[in-house]
Amino acid sequence: MGVFDPYPSRLSTPQGLVARQEPVVYGQEPMEAGLTPEQWQSYADNGFLVIPHYFSGEETAHYKQALQALLADKELAQAPNAITEPDSGAIRSLFAFHQQPGVLAQLVQDPRLLSVAQAILGSPVYLHQTRANVKPGFVGKPFYWHSDFETWHVEDGMPRMRAVSCSILLTDNAAYNGPLMLIPGSHRYFVPCLGQTPEQHHQQSLKRQQYGVPSQEHLSQLVEQGGIHTVEAPAGSVVFFDCNTLHASTENISPMARSNLFMVYNSVKNPLQAPKYGLAPRPDFLAHRQSFKAVG
């Protein structure tokens, strides 16, 4: 623990924004990943890239059906990797969906997706986490503003910002059903969060976010610089976003569910260390340590 940590968090006193220490894109060859130079630059500048209609309607329907089969599995809903709505008991998030047999296990190895992740991170990659976020109609709950990297750095010991999330939209994401909101440019700053982390934090934080959230002052500052981008895109679209891009989504009170898959690709050059501040490692379904191996 004697090593200097450039990204301290869960502080007892407020601290300013920390400039990002490492690159956003590590690779040099967007064309190999099937991206245009403009898309590549946009990802570097904004910290995310939305590609509409990445998958065909047929492919998307196929994946959606596979997810629905998992969600209907009563036994799975009792498993630790299934996070249920506080009120309704319906599955809100299903972690490690790729460990279930079927097409979703193949999807996470899709060569097109892998080539983008590898190009951005400039190395082979492995799966740090996968999850399906299901926002059912009428009762879908919000996610408050957060950087995934802040959590992974503190609670999983991920040393560097060298991971990329890939979100696949299984339903239309529109203004009315709680779409993903991103703060462009926020990936260039680490936002130290206030509040000590209680043991077994993840059991609560996955239901309601209380610790490890940015201050209103920092959020205002970053939104003033970059605004807010709301991802309104049809089913089959894909969003790549940097592990440190601040994001959130509001509740879904529309009748239309909003279901997205997330795969988090981490560079094999960025393996997990011990969690910070003496915290115990989180379960494998949240941060794959045992299954560490390159895919693709």
Added chain:
Amino acid sequence: MGVFDPYPSRLSTPQGLVARQEPVVYGQEPMEAGLTPEQWQSYADNGFLVIPHYFSGEETAHYKQALQALLADKELAQAPNAITEPDSGAIRSLFAFHQQPGVLAQLVQDPRLLSVAQAILGSPVYLHQTRANVKPGFVGKPFYWHSDFETWHVEDGMPRMRAVSCSILLTDNAAYNGPLMLIPGSHRYFVPCLGQTPEQHHQQSLKRQQYGVPSQEHLSQLVEQGGIHTVEAPAGSVVFFDCNTLHASTENISPMARSNLFMVYNSVKNPLQAPKYGLAPRPDFLAHRQSFKAVG
């Protein structure tokens, strides 16, 4: 109470949608109101009309400043017509803002707005209610789906659907700050709501909506027909919407406040009667009975 009520609500058993009994537009002359025939038809078909940039930037800033002065008034925040956020104590809604001296009292008599209301309702009009809805950044709370007419019919004894709401956007309304969502075509159906109404309901309902909300089945049916229109429009825009158009808005977790003014113009041919089901009349700031007189 022996008179047949075509629009029963607060029922103990579910009932189907009731077809609207009366016209949507009562007048014949859109041109007199400064509306195009297309705008007129759109209002009739959808139950609302959005007119971007209705007020200039200067006018809008003027009105916004006047509202902010009222919101900063600590004494006013204690008044019954000021509804505060459950958590923060900040003013969420200010009713009867037009009774405060200043430019907002003049705004409600704006000849352009009045001419639209009179043209739609085909008669002189008076103010049934005015309110400012302030959704502060980070903590702005949601409004669940509802028809204003359902409340006004049951709790205020408004006999017919012959009132129009006018919303003036004082800030940009965007996907990220809890904009107004409307269900096009929903104004053509009365949605009977379940649940008996407790006495002094308004003291709670203005903070959190619990009674008098449409069922998920009815909402799904109407959204399937008409979809959802999210009002994303710049400050200075105006929305006219029928008293019976279903609408909602989500929370605001962005740093940007969303402030809108609402004026409800009712036809002088549609005066309030006794509330339904033996309910006591609500306070004058919610439903102006004493100050009933035509404006404009």
